[in-house]
Amino acid sequence: MSLPILPSGQKFSCCQCGSCCSKIRGMMPAEDAAFMKEMAYGKMPLVQLIPLEKISFPLYDWEAKRFMGWQHDANVDAKIRPSRAIFDLNTNKAIIATYSMDSDACPFLKNSKCSIYDKKRAYICRLFPFNRTPFLDVGERLRKENLFGTCGGMKSVLPHIPESKSKMIAHLQAAFPDGSFENAVQHDIVIEWLNSTVVDLMRKKIVRPAMNYPYEFLLKRINNAEKIDFTDFLVGSGYMPLEEKDRLIEGFDSNSGAKRKITEFIESC
Template identity: 50%
Template sequence: MTLFEHFQLGDVRLKNYNFVCQQTGKCCSHIRGFIGEKEKEFFEEFAYGKLPLVQIIPIEKISFPLWDWEAKRFIEGANKKNIDHKIGPSRVVFDQLENQTIIFTYSIDSDSCTFLNSGKCEIYQDRAFICRLFPFQKSPFLKTDDEFSKESLFGSCPSIKHIVPNIPENFKDMIKFLHQNFGNNFESAVENDHITSWINQTIIDLMKQKVIKPTMNYPYEFLLKRIEKSKKIDLTDFLIEKGIYSQHEMEDIINKFETNYHAKLKLKEVFGNDFDSGNECPGS
């Protein structure tokens, strides 16, 4: 199917505006400060000690997030390639029951991605969700308190300027349009939103089961000191250690995340028998 070729979705005629990466490298060479104003406001009010999940780096230093199992993979890859990865914890829960820090996400403490070499990614085949979902920031399936806008789905990328105005308003047609034109990138955005929901629900369940007692509404500077001195453990390792999941079950959960399993299920609900899970994004 060629660029701008018409195709039929139900009884709505749409155009094909395939996303093609221009390979400017800006998304990899400028990885700090990518959060929007709304997200920044939320972080400032809630992310520094009011909620169970605590941001332990300043807003101005925030770079793209890595789930804990992704950080493991990145660090292993960096060690093999002799790369100074600069990866460290970014969002954690401090558990008062065992005086330990449970790490949920990591980030790269650098202005540009440490895996970028001469404009090329050193670990492209093993890249993280935040890379795979680009140019998305989120999918339309993610429910927030903010008023929805098509523009809010994306970060700043010159390759989407001609696409956004043509995204249908109708939700079902919007989903079909985005999948048709962004392929696996869109699936990764949907899956990443599922992971975010899974993380939030996991925290709630652990609190209800009294497996953890997160520190909340604690003076931030003192909380940082407690976090610094405490034992550290990744979330996935913690869930195995506590018997919430076996090693095999945790590996299966991560594998389903990595293969966009839940995104495919959600999209199949929209597409029905017409769903093509092999839809690659041109230029990705």
């Protein structure tokens, strides 16, 4: 199958209205929220450090480092705090996997415009209007309406998206020339990479996560512990050399995994 040629009216165009950045807390689908409430507060290796209702956009550690630098350029306090961590019983360190901005609206939003729009912003900034991709199996029938958050730019785009996955993927690749579809697919890949790397670290006994402790006790230990970013820990623990970490992040930034996945899928149809 090849990419369809779509008229411009059927292609997404972000008007930079800023609406998706003006409310960055509580954007989680209800079924994800129920799972998080049950599992994410101490029953899994990665522990949520922020109450469910306060959770905002996640920033991976390398994204958070960039945002911390840009907040000075943009003259804002981005209130970037650790949001998910492993408490490692081997080293007694808190390994920070993600950060988030402790704010209702994104602090970088000024006069309804993103003040760092020209930068390589976080995946979560660049994947909207997608909430999820058709590649993610959430155990329910694929419905195109469930893939997107609320965005005025979708009005003319959504009706033309095919219902079947085999046609949908090629259509989405053609209908989102801003790259948001590719960014959303790459974001899925980063989530999978993070989860599988945590499992591999545990299997190799490089990490021994604290789990099933009373949450308040665990949170206190994490708050008081020496902290290290996840990807820095991978290098410091000898799990991967620095050059490999840099290559990995470059690969994430260039969406190389997403490009491959989308192309392979389209060619297989």
